Amino acid sequence: MTINRRNKNSNVSDKKMSSSKRENKDCKVDVDDLSKCNWIRIVIVLILGSAFSILNRYHVATVFENSRHLSHLSNLEREMSFRSEMGMYYSYYKRLVESPSFFDGLHDITHDNLTEYPSKINTLERFNLLPEVVISGMYRVYNRLTAHFEIATKECWQVERGSGLPPIISCVGAGDPVYFYLEVAWACASFTTSLIFLYAFVLSDSISGACFAVLAFFSNHGESTRVQWAPPLRETFAYPFVLTQMLLVAVILRQTKHVNEENMSFRNSVLIVSLSISTWLCLMLWQFSQFVLATQTLAVLIMCNLTVISKESTLIIILGQMLGVVQSLAAMFGNELLLTSIFTCLLLSSISTLIFVSPVVEKRWNFVVRGTFVMSFVTFLTLVLKTRVFTANQDSHILNILKSKLTNFKDFHSLLYVCAPEFDFLGWEAVKNLNTTWLLPTCILVFVVVLFNWLPLFEFYSKTHFRPLKNLEPDVVYTFLQCGMFAVMAGMVMRLKLFLTPHLCIVSALIRSQKYFKNLFGTTAHWGLFTIIVGGMCAKGYSNLMTQRNVEGEYSNVSLEELLMWIESNTERNAVFGGTMPIMASVLLSTHRPIVNHPHYEDAKLRERTKKVYSIYSRKPPEEVFKTLSSLGVEYVVLSRSWCYRESSSGCKMSDLWDVEDPDNQGKPEVCKQLISDTPLPFLREFSNQEYTVLRLTTPYVELKGVKQVTI
DSSP states (O other), X not given: OHHHHHHHHHHHHHHHHHHHHHHHHHHHHOTTOOTTOHHHHHHHHHHHHHXXXXXXXXXXHHHHHHHHOGGGSOHHHHHHHSOTHHHHHHHHHHHXXXXXXXXXXXXXXXXXXXXXXXXXXXXXXXXXXXXHHHHHHHHHHHHHHHHHTTOOOOEEEEEOOOTTOOOEEEEESTTSHHHHHHHHXXXXXXXXXXXXXXXXXXXXXXXXXXXXXXXXXXXXHHHHOOTTTOTTSHHHHHHHHHHHHHHHHHHHHHHTTTOOTTSOOHHHHHHHHHHHHHHHXXXXXXXXXXXXXXXXXXXXXXXXXXXXXXXXXXXXXXXXHHHHHHHHHHHTTSOHHHHTSHHHHHHHHHHHIIIIIHHHHXXXXXXXXXXXXXXXXXXHHHHHIIIIISOOOTTHHHHHHHHHHHSSXXXXXXXXXXXXXXXXXXXXXXXXXXXHTTHHXXXXXXXXXXXXXXXXXXXXXSSSOBOOOTTSOHHHHHHHHHHHHHHHHHHHOGGGHHHHHHHHHHHXXXXXXXXXXXXXXXXXXXXXXHHHHHHHHHHHHHHHHHHHHTOOOOOOOHHHHHHHHHHHHHSOTTOOEEOOHHHHHHHHHHHOOOBSOOSOOOOHHHHHHHHHHGGGGSSSOHHHHHHHHHHTTOSEEEEEHHHHSOOOSSSOSHHHHHXXXXXXXXXXXXXXXXXXXXXXXXEEEEEEOSSEEEEEEOOSEEOOTTSOOEEO
């Protein structure tokens, strides 16, 4: 017995040794077949992810420098290059950095009377300023540490600009506030690349597939991100965390595929908490994240009603999202835009339906009828909450934009958006670009092949009912649904292709999925197909990258510089300004003068205030415009010639917008042209150059000697 037992153990040992040898052999043969060597895969993934991050950071920083020659611009020119909402967000970072202490700066921006004069607002409640708060704190710590160790952090030199312009001092290095801010933006861009690589790896279970996703991202870089052109935008800081949150949802769906009420455990609580934190970051960093996460909730609900995932898995996702909303509301002092958003209403209706309605109907009807009823009830309850409970209209302009695209509806605010090219429908040019890099055809091929592999699961068990689809991979289904929703969003608003293209890159990683392609094509044909696609993508992708890198320019806006310098030198610190949103952001950033309107359009009262300021471009009588501006407390109004004399064949002149809003004054002369050429009283011309004219609003009273004040 002893001998036999020893022989048996010896045989087991031999089997283990031979198995180990096979594992080592497998590790050496195929980098995508490393399931038995997880530690090797982890090391390779970490190395490649880091390398791709560094590569993207270098690329976007180089393209930005080439396009603006930032290293040879003055601080004022750098600030001017941050137009519109970029300049507005950066202005709060500048105030935090320049204040005597971090907490003094924090008090300043939470009791702000410069942004919406005369109102005092808490900018942390109104705007998504977490990046600026964190970066300014990091900058202060960095400066103290480098000063303590006497480390030089920046280099300065004098730049001769020519053309009669005075020389300027330009500084580069992390010790300069602008460069430190940009370094964090580049870090977020690099993090995006790592997340695309990691998400693609998790989805395809293939290192070569993940590398292909990154190749697709670089080949379609201009269709995937704007960070190289506009680093201070919210999407720069938020999108990596949006990807993180979506990757976490995919992982949760995979791990909880068979979860039920009996095995809900501590692990699932951890999943909910981790999802809530990632959701919180998304919502804190970007006001648009709520709309993106609403599409995620819809995708999860669809999967639940198709029985791809269980109701308990759905609740894990939705509860995690709801906790993230609660945390964001607490951190943003009860932000009204988020509190009354369609996302919050959808979450409340989804939780209520899954807990109270779904158990009543799930045992009575088949899953097709049940799913239709549940989705209809969620939609109905969401609309009731949005229109009857949370009645604030902070996001009404978003709904009006969609309404204007689908119907003949027009109003001033929707036209102000849809007349911008980035808010137009997705053009064929973008679709053509995705085709020439082979990304779109690859994704279509992936979808067809995956669907072909899923066809046996769509068996009929009667003439009218499908068998529940519990055997589908939930992470793949979710990624497909999310990509489809991004495609609809991008089709409606071209700017949103920045969500679609990276997700197409992630989906394309499935081209290297052994499960879907190897069994269908065979190893040799699979590698051959992959090689052909990579070759086709590289040819056009390299050209696209070189086009970006070959953009060379030097930012210069003499007219705006003259305007800002005049304001700084010739007006009081408390002089109140009104004008177009991009110019007001520059006035706030570079002169710290109070303004009455700004580019952040996600507030109903601010939209109406901006509309009143824009009456300067209407056909109303000058006296009426004067009264309107005076009621806002405006002392100086800045007129832009390009806005006033803009020509457009598509009804997008400022006067065209006002003809829709104010039909009673159609055909009358535009007041801005009168003010620029003639400047009738009670306006007074104070400054004028090739682009800008500054008018002062004089008091409507004059003092006559020996006579009481008389109203004009």
